[in-house]
Amino acid sequence: MADGRCPVAAVPAALEASRLAGLWPVKAALFHDLDGLRGRIEALQQAFPPSALHAIAIKANPLIEVLRAIVSTGAGLEAASWEEVQCAVAAGCPADRIVFDSPAKTDEELRLALELGVWINADNDQELERLEALGAPGNGKVGLRVNPQIGEGSIAMTSTVGRQSKFGLPLHRAPELLKRFPFLSGLHVHTGSQGVGLALLQEAALAVAKVVMEHELEWIDIGGGIPVRYRNDAPMPPSFKAWADAVASIPRDVKLLTEIGRSVHAPTGWALSEVVCTKQVDGRETLVIHLGADLLLRRVYKAEQWDHEFVLLNADGTPKGGPTRPTQIAGPLCFSGDLLTHDRPLPAAEPGDLLMIRDTGAYTLSMWSRHCSRGLPPTIGYNTEGARLLHAGEQPQDVVRFWSLHS
Secondary structure, X not given: OOXXXXXXHHHHHHHHHHHHOOOOOOOEEEEEXXXXXXXXXXXXXXXXXXXXXXXXXXXXXXXXXXXXXXXXXXXXXXXXXXXXXHHHHHOOOOHHHEEEEOOOOOHHHHHHHHHHOOEEEEOOHHHHHHHHHOOOOOOOEEEEEEEOOOOOOOOHHXXXXXXXXXXXXEHHHHHHHHHHOOOEEEEEOOOEOOOOOHHHHHHHHHHHHHHHHHOOOOXXXXXXXXXXXXXXOOOOOOOHHHHHHHOOOOOOOOEEEEOOOHHHHXXXXXXXXXXEEEEEEOOEEEEEEOOOOOOOHHHHHOXXXXXXXXXXXXXXXXXXXXXXXXXXXXXXXXXXXXXXXXEEEEEOOOOOOEEEEEOXXXXXXXXXXXXXXXXXXXXXXXXXXXXXXXXXXXXXXXXXXXXXXXX
16 A cells, blocks of 8 residues: 555465464454565565665564564664663674663673674763763764754654653754764754654754764764654655655764664564454444453553544454444453544444454554553564564463463
8 A cells, every 4th residue: 555554455374374383263462564574675675775774663562573573674673772782683684783771871881882882872961971981982873863953743752852751861062062072973852753744854854964974974864753654544654765854964974873673564464363352332333352451551541632544354364344333442451541533433343253452563552551461462474475473462371471480
């Protein structure tokens, strides 16, 4: 599809491939279109100059098998914690393709990062002082995260170039710090995530690029933020090419880095749960499934900002027909607010049907809630060659082990 989303029509074949591989049926699972993931990354790579490094954000989806698939395309990985750096290493990502971002790095993490030779984006002047004491730049490259303070997108919580953002230092301080810390070779800006438009992405990147060019720095990391189209009636998001065109005035001798996450991962993933039961709740048709606020935290707690499409399917994965009615979708967790919809039009459901949740490839499993101690669902990857397990999920004994003093 033009927006990169996995079509509903692909579900039956994915289920059949999973059944043949012995991975289906289960009560709930996440699915990833591995060919679609590769296609999204290739589109990103083709949009930008060949020298650009695209470090895909691990926090969007940290499954090691998914990260391995990303690394195999020649892309890099962006780590928001030292643990994520270790995930990148475990996925076989070369150090010179790992970007380490975190506002709270320890001295030991900085020392190890300098030794490993990853890209480091420092958050503040105190971190720069610590890096200097540790002998920066070491084997890698060190940059500074800056904030041009130009405004927020439509979702303030995920916007990071407003005056209230906790990340980085104001852009106007960059010249002073570049003189004070000559080991700095680049600047980093990240505009935000969902709710950020192309104009804000462009303005932030070009404001920082101006300082990069004035001080003849080697590279600029323009972060990420391309939004995802979670609903069919939502506006079409900007393409990777449109983003690349928006920053095309940055000279080719300045190396570009990006940190895309959501817009690579989200459209290529979807979740599936069996319908446990149906009932009337205060006059509302209600169906209960195995996934709720544990998987879709933002959808439950900030429904006005975060949405998904829900498709009722037959047991074979084909869309269920019939007249629609306003339907409430309830998750399995032990609080009344665990509701994914209140009045979504769906055909009449019955136990054994399947509910598809679209665009769950990013910021779902990586934000899994331990409330009620429900185990992670398995994750299945599929492509034209068949289906394979990307993560086994958790059985009850795995959850007990997680909560135990000794594993």
